[in-house]
Amino acid sequence: MLPDEILRLRLSNQHLAAPHLSDPAQLVAQLGAIQAQDYGSAKWALGQRLEGAADDSIERAFAAGAILRTHVLRPTWHFVTPADIRWLLALTAPRVKAFMAYNDRKLGIDDALVTRSNAAIARALEGGKHLTRAELDAALRQAGIAAKDGQTLGHLVMRAELDAIVCSGPRRSKQFTYALLDERVPSALSAPAAHLLDRDAALAELTWRYVASHGPATVHDLAWWSGLTVTDVTRGLELNGPRLTRETAGGLTYWFTPAATAASAEPTASAASQVSEVVHLLPNYDEYTVAYKDRDLYFAPPSSRTPTGRDDVPFSNVILIAGRVAGYWTRTLRKGTVVIEPRWFEAPSEPHRLAIAAAARRYGAFLGLRAELAE
Numbered sequence: 001m002l003p004d005e006i007l008r009l010r011l012s013n014q015h016l017a018a019p020h021l022s023d024p025a026q027l028v029a030q031l032g033a034i035q036a037q038d039y040g041s042a043k044w045a046l047g048q049r050l051e052g053a054a055d056d057s058i059e060r061a062f063a064a065g066a067i068l069r070t071h072v073l074r075p076t077w078h079f080v081t082p083a084d085i086r087w088l089l090a091l092t093a094p095r096v097k098a099f100m101a102y103n104d105r106k107l108g109i110d111d112a113l114v115t116r117s118n119a120a121i122a123r124a125l126e127g128g129k130h131l132t133r134a135e136l137d138a139a140l141r142q143a144g145i146a147a148k149d150g151q152t153l154g155h156l157v158m159r160a161e162l163d164a165i166v167c168s169g170p171r172r173s174k175q176f177t178y179a180l181l182d183e184r185v186p187s188a189l190s191a192p193a194a195h196l197l198d199r200d201a202a203l204a205e206l207t208w209r210y211v212a213s214h215g216p217a218t219v220h221d222l223a224w225w226s227g228l229t230v231t232d233v234t235r236g237l238e239l240n241g242p243r244l245t246r247e248t249a250g251g252l253t254y255w256f257t258p259a260a261t262a263a264s265a266e267p268t269a270s271a272a273s274q275v276s277e278v279v280h281l282l283p284n285y286d287e288y289t290v291a292y293k294d295r296d297l298y299f300a301p302p303s304s305r306t307p308t309g310r311d312d313v314p315f316s317n318v319i320l321i322a323g324r325v326a327g328y329w330t331r332t333l334r335k336g337t338v339v340i341e342p343r344w345f346e347a348p349s350e351p352h353r354l355a356i357a358a359a360a361r362r363y364g365a366f367l368g369l370r371a372e373l374a375e
Contacts, residue, residue: 001247001254003297006216007323009256013213014288015049016280022051024061025081032209033078033088035290036069039176041283041317042079047366048280055367063170065184070168071161074227075099082185086164091202093162095227100155107152109159117145117156118165122180130169130177133157200239203228207236211244214291216254224293252294279355280320281329281340281363289318289325298325319344321352331363338364341374 011017014031021027024046028034036042043062047053061067067079072088075096080088104110117140124139125131131139137153140146147153157178160166169179197205210222222233237244237255246255282288289298319327319342327344340360342348348356357373364371 001216001249003249004323006249006254007297009216010214010288011323013215013256016288017278019049019051021049022053024050024053024058025066028067028079029081029084030209031213031287032084032206033073033080034287035285036077036079037285038283039069039077041285044283044363044366045286046079048282048362053366059171062168065170065179068167068185069176070166071096071158073225075158085167085181085185086187087197087202088206089162089164090197091199091206092227093164095229096162097159099227100158103151104155107148107155109152109155113145114156114159114163116143118160118163119143120145121157121160121178122165125166125178125180125183128179128183130172130179132172132175132177136178200235203232203236204239207233208240208243210291211237211240211255212257214287215256216247217256217292218252218254218294221292221294222255225291278322279326279352279359281356281359282318282320284315284317286318288320290315298323319356321355326352333369336370337372338367338369339372339374 008017015021015027021030027046027049034042034045043055043058046058047055058067062069065082068082068085069077069079070085070089072078072080072085073092073096120140120143121136123143124136133153136157137147140153140156145156147156157166160178164181166178167181167184169177169184171177206226206228207222210225211217214221214225219230219233219237222228222236223230226233228236243257244255245258246253248254280288289295317329317331318325319329326346326348327342329340329342332339332341340356340363342356360371360373
C-alpha cells in the first residue's frame, strides 16, 4: 500500500472525498466521535463532510440534542450522538480521569469533593434546566463548594461530564449550557440492548468505527485517538477478527476494512487528475489531521520542500491538496463577507488556485456569507 493510496482511502472514509450524508448525527455516529474543542471550527468539520449543510443547520441539530458535546476519548470536547454517549463514557472516562489525576491533586480535587460537586450540579439542573458554567459555579457556591479559580471549576464540571451526570445543552445566545444527561438523553432512548455494551463489546465497536471511518491507520493512531492503551486497542482489533484487514507500508502496519480494498486500487488517469485538483480548507482540530499519531503522510515526499513546525498542523487551519498539507489559511469576518487568506508552502498551480477559490466559496456558503479570497 503506497502513501497516496492510504491518503486517498482516508479522504474517502472520512467523507471528505465525496460527501453523501446530510444528517449531522449520522455522520458523527459513523466517525464514532469528532473533536469539538473549537466549536465553530468543529461545525465546519461536520459541514464539509455533509451535503447541503449550513452553520445554522448544524447549530439546530446541536440545540435539539441530535448531537452532543462532552469530554470523551481524550481530555477534550468531542461531538457524540445520544445513542453512543453512555457506552463511550463508560469505556474511555477512566483513562481521561487518569490523565487528569495529577492536575486534580494540584487543585485539591478528590473523590469526596467530586461526589459533593456532582450532587450539587445535578440538583441545580433538575427539571430540564440548562445552565451556563457561571451559573453552575453559583450553584456550587450555594452548596458550600467554592471553586478557587476557573481551572478548578472546569475540572469539577468535566468530572460531572465523565461521570455521566451532565452533557451539553442548547446554547444561550453564544454561551454554552449544561444539561442533566438523564433528562437530555433518557436511558430508554439512548441505550437499547444494542448499546448496553460490556467492555469487550465496546472495545470492538469503537475499534470498528475508527478503522472504518479513519483507516488505514496504525495501532498507535487508534490508541492516540481513543485515549486507550495499546493493549486495549490490540484487543479491539482481535475482537473484530476478519471484519478488518491489514497491510504493511514503510515499516508500519495499517488496518482498514476489507470493503476498502477495492477502493485502494490505482485510480484511472482521469480520476487521479481530479483528486490532485481537490482542495479542502480544513479547520483546526479536524479529524483528518488530529486523529493520527503518525502525521508524516500529510506532507510531500522528503525529496520535496517541506514545511517546518509539523507538530502545529493538527491545531491549525490547513490547506489540503490530494490529502496532503499544502499550506495554512486564516479567515477574517466582515459585514456579509468572510475573507480567506491562504499561505502556501509553494506557489500553487493554476488548477489549485481555481480549486481553493471554489473551496472558499463553499465555506462562505456554509456560513451564509460572501467569500472573498485574499491573494
